Amino acid sequence: MDFRVFVEPQQGASYADQLSVAKAAESLGYSAFFRSDHYVAMSGDGLPGPTDSWVTLAGLARETERIRLGTMVTSATFRHPGPLAISVAQVDEMSGGRVDLGVGAGWFEAEHQAYAIPFPPLGERFERLAEQLDILTGLWSTPTGDTFDYTGTHYTISNSPALPKPTQQPGPPIIIGGKGKKRTPELAAKFAAEFNVPFSPLDEITTQFERVSAAVAAAGRTADSMTYSACFVVCAGRDDAEVARRAQAIGREVDELHTNTPLVGTPAEIVDKLGAFADSGVERVYLQVLDLSDLDHLELFADGVVRQLR
Structure with a gap:
């Protein structure tokens, strides 16, 4: 299973904040740094204000060396x-050829x-x-x-x-995602190298992957020509207290997180929960990192989860 870091800068992040996360992700062995493409915060004041996705990625392209870069997703x-x-x-x-284009x-x-x-x-x-x-x-x-x-x-x-x-x-690999039953799978089968289902339970992911797989076959593509991925918010900790502290830092409740993401709990718990998602066809996981100042969070997940499942 491949792991990528995904941030939401419209919620409040400068270019320097994003650079810090991208460099940490690169040094820790994550395969990519992705960012959303939004101009207004969904909650909070969004200070210091939005940063343009492709301007940001251009800067990161010159300040990183190996990690792939992309959008989840460009509108x-x-x-x-x-x-x-x-x-x-x-x-x-x-x-140097490290870009993926997620588009919606x-x-x-x-x-x-x-x-x-x-x-x-x-x-x-x-x-x-x-x-x-x-x-x-x-x-x-x-x-x-x-x-x-x-x-x-x-x-x-x-x-x-x-x-x-x-x-x-x-051209750069194209990523298409979503939960549409017909048009979305058809577009993915025609254009995409990767299909993503964001923030969904296991049964919905499985169903959508089946739709896309059928569309890929109908388009005459081989089954292994499509990579299947999913996005989840991450909230890991060495113990329950650390998980609770990280949940509080992003304005979420631990019990609520347990209902909608497998990436909550201790590393051992997360590894165990990801098994079912791997069985359903998830080959790549995007960690939605909401606290960009907590680089120890990325290190803990890399040491405790990524190295076991890579």
Whole structure:
């Protein structure tokens, strides 16, 4: 099982805070550092304010050496597909080919209203996401010297030089996630190297993986061409008191956490609980780290869980 660190900077984190976590994650052997793509906090004041995901990842690309970097997930409503393709390709080059692109339709209306970003209805957001995926993959895979054209309902491209090219070819791995029963699995089967189910119980994860697996087979892909992952909030401790202290630090109750994440408890308890998720097909776990100042938390989990299950 592979383990990645995932943070929510819109809740309140500077670039320096994120750099500290990314460097710690790299030194401790986590495979990747991911961040959300949001502009408004879901709770609290969010101070010192949001940081742009791709600006942040560009900085981290130059200040880390081995760890992969990505978004969980970039909202298709935030950026036009051409400029997004350029940004991701540039950060991929800056990192030496260490970028993954998690991308979704967008869902948080309040942040769109707060920063003058259009928020179309859900159906249109999914249409735009599908067209963006067509354009991103088309721009990146166009041979150097050729041009790229595209005509969609929402986006049209004419005579694009399709530059720059990312270091990874035909492009950075794309991650698609969610719980949609039909459209989401179909998009994943067409475009994604990884499928993610966020913050869900075991039965929902299993069901969604089965839908995606069926879509992958229907698309003519091999079963092992898709990586299956899940996100969970992490709250580990050497004993119950430490678990309770960490829960309090992130404004959660231990009993509540036990109902919705396997990553709560002592390392031994977490290893035991993850067995069922591994059996259901979870190959990669994203640790949602909500207290970015608690680097000892990352070390404890790496020593007690990651080294046993890697």
